[in-house]
Amino acid sequence: MSANQVVESLLALSQQEELVDLPKDYLLSESEDEGDGDGERKHQKLLEAISSLDGKNRRKSAERSEASLKVSEFNVSSEGSGEKLVLADLLEPVKTSSSLATVKKQLNRVKSKKTVELPLNKEEIERIHREVAFNKTSQVLSKWDPIVLKNRQAEQLVFPLEKEEPVIAPIEHVLSSWKARTPLEQEIFNLLHKNKQPVTDPLLTPVEKASLHAMSLEEAKMRRAELQRARALQSYYEAKARREKKIKSKKYHKLVKKGKAKKALKEFEQLRKANPAAALEELEKIEKARMMERMSLKHQNSGKWAKSKAIMAKYDLEARQAMQEQLAKNKELTQKLQVASESEEEEGGAEEVEELLVPDAVNEVQMNVNGPNPWMLRSCTSDTKEAAAEEDPEQLPEPVAHEVSESEGEERPEAEDDTLLREFEERRSLRKRSELNQDAEPAGSQETKDSSSQEVLSELRALSQKLKENHQSRKQKASSEGTVPQVQREEPAPEEEESLLLERPERVQTSLEELEELGKEDCFQNKGLPRHVLEGQQSEKTPNNWPDAPKEKKKEQMIDLQNLLTTQSPSMRSLAVPTTIEELEDEEERDQRQMIKEAFAGDDVIRDFLKEKREAAEASKPKDVDLTLPGWGEWGGVGLKPSAKKRRRFLIKAPEGPPRKDKNLPNVIINEKRNIHAAAHQVRVLPYPFTHHRQFERTIQTPIGFTWNTQRAFQKLTTPKVITKPGHIIKPIKAEDVGYRSSSRSDISVIQRNPKRVTTRHKKQLKKNSAD
Amino acid sequence: MKVKMLSRNPDNYVRETKFDLQRVPRNYDPALHPFEVPREYVRALNATKLERVFAKPFLASLDGHRDGVNCLAKHPKNLATVLSGACDGEVRIWNLTQRKCIRTIQAHEGFVRGICTRFCGTSFFTVGDDKTVKQWKMDGPGYGEEEEPLHTILGKTVYTGIDHHWKEAVFATCGQQVDIWDEQRTNPICSMTWGFDSISSVKFNPIETFLLGSCASDRNIVLYDMRQATPLKKVILDMRTNTICWNPMEAFIFTAANEDYNLYTFDMRALDTPVMVHMDHVSAVLDVDYSPTGKEFVSASFDKSIRIFPIDKSRSREVYHTKRMQHVICVKWTSDSKYIMCGSDEMNIRLWKANASEKLGVLTSREKAAKDYNQKLKEKFQHHPHIKRIARHRHLPKSIYSQIQEQRIMKEARRRKEMNRIKHSKPGSVPVVSEKKKHVVAVVK
Secondary structure, eight states: OOHHHHHHHHHHTTTOHHHHHHHHHHHHHHHHHHHHHHHHHHHHHHHHHHHHTTSTTOOOOOOOOOOOSOOOGGGOOSTTTSSOOOHHHHHSOOOOOGGGHHHHHHHHHHHHSOOOOOOOOHHHHHHHHHHHHHHHHHHHHHTTHHHHHHHHHOSOEEESSSOOOOOOOOHHHHHHTOOOOSHHHHHHHHHHHHTTOOOSSSOOOHHHHHHHHHSOHHHHHHHHHHHHHHHHHHHHHHHHHHHHHHOOOHHHHHHHHHHHHHHHHHHHHHHHHHOHHHHHHHHHHHHHHHHHHHHHOTTSTTSHHHHHHHHHTTTOHHHHHHHHHHHHHHHHHHOOOSSTTHHHIIIIIHHHHHHHSOOHHHHHHIIIIIOSOGGGHHHHHHHHHHHHHHHOTTTSHHHHHHHHHHHHHSSOHHHHHHHHHHHHHHHHHHHHSOTTOTTSOHHHHHHHHTTTSHHHHHHHHHHHHHHHHHHHHHHHHHHHHOSSOGGGGGSOOSSSOOOHHHHHHHHHHHHHHHHHHHHHHHHHHHHHHHHHHHHHHHHHHHHHHHHHHHHHHHHHHHHHHHHHHHHHHHHHHHHHHHHHHHHHSOHHHHHHHHHHHHHTOSOOHHHHHHHHHHHHHHHHSOOOEEOOOTTSSSOOOTTOOOOHHHHHHHEEOOOOOOOOTTTTOTTOOOOOOOOHHHHTTSOOSOOTTOSSHHHHHHHHHSOOSTTTSOHHHHHHHTOOSEEEOTTOOOOOOOTTTTTOOOOSSOHHHHHHHOOHHHHHHHHHHHHHHHHO | OOOOOOOOOGGGTOOSSTTSOOOOOOOOOGGGSOOHHHHHHHHHHHHHHHHHHTOOOEEEEEEOOSSOEEEEEEOSSOTTEEEEEETTSEEEEEETTTTEEEEEEEOOSSOEEEEEEOTTSSEEEEEETTSEEEEEESSOOOTTOOOOOSEEEEOSSOOOEEEEOSSSSEEEEESSSEEEEETTOSSEEEEEOOSSSOEEEEEEOSSSTTEEEEEETTSEEEEEETTTTEEEEEEEESSOEEEEEEOSSSTTEEEEEETTSEEEEEETTBTTSOSEEEEOOSSOEEEEEEOTTSSEEEEEETTSOEEEEETTOSSOSEEEOOSSOOOEEEEEEOTTSSEEEEEETTSEEEEEESSTTOOOSOOOHHHHHHHHHHHHHHHHTTTSHHHHHHHHOOOOOHHHHHHHHHHHHHHHHHHHHHHHHHHTSOTTTSOOOOHHHHTEEEEEO
């Protein structure tokens, strides 16, 4: 086995270094034994020599004394037999005997096998170890390749790599190591302890803890929300009450009172059904009110106000009305309740009552419908009062008339009350609303405005209804007609005198519609206009185009002419010499020339070059500057050109440049663009990472400044490649930083498990010993 | 009729507080802002000039040592603390913010050869010419206590360098062999040798912490694996390497400071060719240290200057020197990558800015934006001749300047000779050796 093979096998079995180490240990221990064995042997020899002196026991059979499996090769000696081992004995063939046949066979088998190679020398083995270790380490390191590459190519690196979070030690940790030493500190601590102030976490007093336990956060939140709601509601109600209190209209208050009374009655009735005892109490209250009235006579004509009203009543309708009301009130209040007298009534005193309480029909109805229902009496009285009012129109002619007129539209007075209340509401809401609000009902607004005078109101209502009907019918008409142009609506309706209020929304509507129509017209016009314009443009273009085309053609022709001319002149010149030679030359050459000409017939190099040169010359010529402003001082527009005079006036002729350097050189183009002063600032050689000058130019041409870029783009373009935080320690990259798992075993534990180096040290010591 | 009105949202032009800048609406139409390249070029030129104007890197000099400063060490947890060992055996601990020495220890007799801090920052180790390794507490002794080392290990031979493991309680010393020590024991847990020359420095790899690199006086750099307790590979250079430093961001990259005025950056997996040869010094390079960002390193040289090299450039971007600074023996880049410290022969430790024209302190956002923009402009136009000339211009002491000229001539002569040899011999008989390969003598497995 060659050394190379050994190397290979070791590479494969790099893990099993201990195996390699074992024989070494073995050797070492042997060498150790060697020293001891030598001394022992000498001692044995000495003993034997001494024992042989007395003559007895001369022959002692050789035997092995150690019980060890390990037998050193150096221990095998001829010493035991006492004879010298002669080489001939070894060479002598083993005598044939049946017992030795097996041994022979074994020997033969051994002979056929190869001998074991010598072990490698130390240097070689170490080299192999190193190589194996190096390969292993390289493998370990190659896991960093992608990270290193990524970091090298990264647009931006932010250091320190790991996001270190500030470690905040809990207070009890800090406190645990700290003790009160000075008297002041001790005093403070004593105070704290006395007051059960906690020193350690969670820094809460018992009271605080209890309060924490008392209510959870959600509960507290709910409660707070409830409170807030209640407070809000309260404020709403307060506001409402204040608002209602502010209303000065008597009518409104009267109505409200009436409504309240009605409501109370209703409730009372319900109460009577549900809870008669409570109802009785209510009745008692009413009775008490009656008694009070009778005692105070508050609503008689005796009061100061009543007297003044009585004086005014002659002239003032309202005063009269007020007096009437008061008297009615008085009557109502002083009316005795029938609770107790129910039985009396039944007994027959009904007639008296009827006499007291006026109309028959009403009473009949009452008797019929409600029977002996004392609780209905009050409503009855109110009815009767009204009826009474109706009955004597002589006394109160105007209010009645008014009432009648009021109730024209609606059948029932109660319903009217409701509508009135609604009207108030509406008025209030309308006050809030903006004037232009189209949602407001025209009728409603109308009513509210005129609610001060009832007659006007009723009239208007009637009118408005009429109008509404009219309007609807008109609308229907309009919709049915459809084709009628809507512009007609603009015209004021002549046949009806529309009220202002009604007119208002209508007007808005019409104006809106007008706008729409205008828009439509506009768009129609627009649609029309482009067509016209396009047509115009086309028509303009076509005349333009027509003369243009021949111009271009003409130009092309001219260029062709020039081409011919210019190409001819130098070619003539250049051909001039060859032609003279040509005459002298053979026809063969001419043929060849002809062939070449034919071969390159397609690409006229000379012509191309001349064209290029001409273009270069054109490009380098300074250009005229035209400063004419079309439409300035004259009519402008599409297709109109500024006048020739103007153009002449505002055309700045470029000065004739210096003559071109290649003017007299027919075969050369000299680039005159290069500016020496600018060249000093220009890059001469393409810098390293770029492979083409285009790339480099592009990087230079894209500006990065805030003048040309938005704030965000500017920030992005100017981000530095490496960002470090001042005052932060940047630690070396770690496997955990980049997502690798760091090796779980620590380096030191690995060393301690690996015993090799210790043995080498051991070996050195042994060597020293042996040398001694 | 519809009336068109101007309507503006005040949010678009009213600032929130009076400290805000007035918002100016801007039209970015390129036609309105012509000449972008020339304008930016001028801005770049101005930025470059201003950078040179403001380039004042020298911050402070810490004096107090009574002999040349031989070694420096950073505190791993505290930016303001620096340790230094001098040639008279004195160790000083400095506070950089106060620029004061806060503690002085007579640690050894003779040189303090090496100093290193423990990874936790509670103690530090020194080795000296008196064949001892000493461990010291970082905090000073209490009142009335003696200044005494925590542990002292007496060795048989002189230790020339020391470095501490980055994560565990293990340190390595070098001298005749590289020893790995457990902090708790007085005998090394393993020692590795390869060759018989004395080893001048040993450094742990900060990322793969079981790797070590050392350089010996027989011109070689040897790499070791602590776990497998065996050397890995050896590269022999033209001349002796004084020290090496591992890149803290790239596990397999290290840079060697060589006597032949150059620095060599190697990929440890391919030692036969250095990744980059950094040349600019005009005398032996004595020390090298990486920036914690791993993008640059600083080197200290016998030519009385320190230079900053980007890792991927062969020429330095910056050279620092002062009239009084003598041979610079040791150099360190601080852990926040903002400052550089160097200790030199004439007993001083100097503090430099890593970026010469950088403004120190807190920058407002506008200053920051301007700085970034200027930096980008300088980068963008760096190849333009005027800007390049201004950016590269440095004043050098006469000795260094003349040395550079002289060496340029020598180099040119060598190159010419080589070219001539190639020209006048049979094609292919004289091989063309690249600059990178020229300095590597052999790689021993």
